[in-house]
Amino acid sequence: MPAGNAQNIRSLLKQISIEDDETVLRVCNEALKRSKTDLHAQHTKVVALLRLDRYEDALRALDEYGDDMKRKASLGYSYALYKRGQLREAVEVAKYAAASASEDDERRGALHVQAQASYRAEDFANAATIYQGLFESPRALGNEYNDLRINSWASEAQRLWQRERDSARARKPEREDLETFETCYNVACASLARGDLKQGEILLRRAKELCKTAEDLPEDLKESELLPINIQQLYALISQGKTEEAEELVKEISVDDIPEISVKRIAQNNILITQHLNTNPYILYKTFHDAPEPEGNDQFFKFQSEALEANSHALDLEVQKYDGVIRSTTKALAQRPYPSTEPNDNLLSIYNAAARVRGQTNRKSIQELRSLLDRRPKDIGLVLTIVQLIVGEGNTTSAIDVLESSLRSLEESISEADQEVRYNPGLLSVLIALYQREGRKSHIKSELAKAALFWRQQTQQPPSLLRAAAASLLHSSDPADLAISQGLFSTLRNNNPGDKFALAGYVASYATSDLEKVKKELDILPRSQDLVSDIDAAALESAGVPQSQASLAANAAAIAGARKRASKEQQHARAKKRIRKSRLPKDYDASKTPDAERWLPLRDRSSYRPKGKKGKQRAAERTQGGIVSEDVSAKPQQPQPQQKTAASKKKGKR
Structure with a gap:
């Protein structure tokens, strides 16, 4: 083709305005038949393919046209990668597109793609940072502003789901965030991620009402927008145990109308949970595994796939596929870090243990699991399973021994990873809860002090x-513990100057040793009079003073003792009633008090009075330790009669 004709086609493409993307694509193909190296036609074709949602064809064309076209169409290239699920590559290309963009609109578009790809790649911190930067730009106007609010709240909720963000520092919703159903829905998801199920359910109901009453939203779109809200509300109801309300909500969810396979699978999973009590487990198993798996960009997030995997193992146990669960979980655990505090890793250990003992929880099963623990002493999921079973039998001391033994093996290890597991906050909270049940206050302070010293040396x-350790050590009489508490409260205050708990603890820790150091902070704290100004002391007194745990325990022991004594008295009373009448004296009178000396012989009783002179004399003679009168002379001993001898018998009268 002559160069002049190619130039004419390029000029034509620049000048014409075609709204039909299929027509644009056809014109570009015709131009590329005449000149395969026409960059303008190549670029226009890529854009047309993207507008037609033919992302795979767009990527194929970009690979054919080479690296120069990929750099020229970097924004479209990153978007195509994002839509095809190649998220890491999409993030890098979008980052390049934003840095090399000549216009602000193009740069902002690349940043949006980078944030979306980061979100889908579960790099929520990066997505939140990008959205915050776009928020602060003065160009964030119109629909873009609403999209930024929606997406930033979605990133916040995901960070809470993945435990990347401390709940104490979670973002607080503003009035504006609760005025549209999209942002209200994401705020509700953040509440659910924090564990505030009740608040999350309330916000979901509000989001549903806002969606139903939205005037600028067509009815067909309302139905599609209500589906994810209903599915999330179903989760909130199930988590709160509101089975009847959940069953009613299921009637509003049409699984077949959900276009995304991932969302459809989650909806079906939640519906099966509401039906598991009334449905044959084999039918549940078949329905669960017949669902298709999502593909491409439509994928589960990590916490969603982990929950579905756990439900799969639970159904396997329900249909008694114990050997299969043992094989699959053992293979999965071999590929996971050991030891691990990740919830999914520990869930695998729990399902593995449940399959080995066939779901039994008796003492024989506990002994079998303890034998397994001897081979895997650092298996945190297995340790916690055994501890839970032993506590269920009421043997807290043995549970503490098992947990302490595993923690000791971690503490003796030279691995830094093992040390982090040893002082994991969740694991320590279990040990401290067991100590509290047995009143081991010194053990609690010792554990918190060791954990605080360890974590103060770490970057994360x-x-x-740290808050729990600082508060506990603050009440210690040991100066070393108080010094640790001072250091912890100082760290907490520096990390978050607005934390009132840290400020109050900081003042309290130095109040007895160096009051001048905290004089300035002391003035910032609210006065005690202001804190109790709205409290009705008379009403509190009439309602009663709550007792401490020690008082409650003492009262419980006293009540138990009283019941025990009462029980003995009742048993004694019942024993009295069982005496047969034939064994009672003829003159027995129940109204009279029995003689305490009735078991002694008559002559040994204090009421015995002998009759006659001889009787009184014999009584006096039997008196032990009594005074013997001197006028009573001893009688001479009567001689015994002599026996006659043989000689005397022969001797006759003279």
């Missing part, structure tokens, strides 16, 4: 554990 410090 768990605020919840």
Whole structure:
């Protein structure tokens, strides 16, 4: 084709305005038949393919046209990668597109793609950072502003789901966030992720009402928007145990109308949970595994896939596929880090243990699991399973021994990963809860002090554990413990100056040793009079003073003792009633008090009075330790009669 004709086609493509993307694509193909190296036609064709949602064809064309076209169409290239599920590559290309963009609109578009790809790749911190930067730009106007609010709240909720963000520092919703159903829905998801199920359910109901009453939303779109809200509300109801309300809500969910396979699978899973009590487990198993798996960009997030995997193992146990569960979980655990505090890894250990003992929880099963623990002493999921079973039998001391033994093996290890597991906040909370049940206060302070010293040397410090350790050591009489508490409260205050708990603890820790150091902070704290100004002391007194745990325990022991004594008295009373009448004296009178000396012989009783002179004399003679009168002379001993001898018998009268 002559160069002049190719130039004419390029000029034509620049000048014409074609709204039909299929027509644009056809014109570009005709131009490329005449000149395969026409960059403008190549670029236009890629854009047309993207507008037609033919992302795979667009990627194929970009690979054919080479790296120069990929750089020229970097924004479209990153978007095509994102839509095809190649998320890491999409993030890198979008980052390049944003850096090399000549216009602000193009740069902002690339940042949106980078944030979306980061979100789908579960890099929620990066997505939140990008959205925050776009928020602060003065160009965030119109629909873009609403999209930024929606997407930023979605990133916040995901960070809470993945435990990447401390609940104490979670973002607080503003009034504007609760005025549209999209942002209200994402705020509700954040509440559910924090564990505030009741608040999440309330916000979901509000989001549903806002969606139903939205005037600018067509009815068909309302139905599609209500589906995810209903599915999330179903989860909230199930988690709260509101089975009847969940069963009613299921009637509003049409699984067949859900276009995304991932969302459809989650909806079906939640519906099966509401039906598991009334449905044959084999039918549940078949229905669960017949559902298709999502593909491409439509994928589960990590916490969703882990929950579905756990439900799959639970159904396997329901249909008694114990050997299969043992094989699959053992293979999966061999590929996971050991030891691990990840919830999914520990769930695998729990299902593995349940399959080995066939779902039994008796003492024989506990002994079998303890034998398994001897081979895997650092298996946290297995340790916690055994502890739970032993506590269920009421033997807290043995449960503490098992947990302490596993923690000791971790503490003796030279691996830094093992040390982090040893002082994991969740694991320590289990041990401290067991100590509290037995009143081992010194053990609690010792564990918190060791954990605090360990985490203060790490870059990533768990605020919840530091807060608990600082508060516990604050009440210690040991100066060393108080010094640790001072250091912890100082760290907490520096990390979050607005934390009132840290400020109050900081003041309290130095109040007895260096009051001048905290004089300035003391003035910031609210006065005690202001804190109790709205409290009705008379009403509190009339309602009664709540007792401490020690008082409650003492009262419980006293009540138990009283019941025990009452029980003995009742048993004694019942024993009295069982005496047969034939064994009672003829003159027995129940109204009279029995003689305490009735078991003694008559002459040994204090009421015995002998009759006659001889009787009184014999009584006096039997008196032990009594005074013997001197006028009573001893009688001479009567001689015994002599026996006659043989000689005397022969001797006759003279």
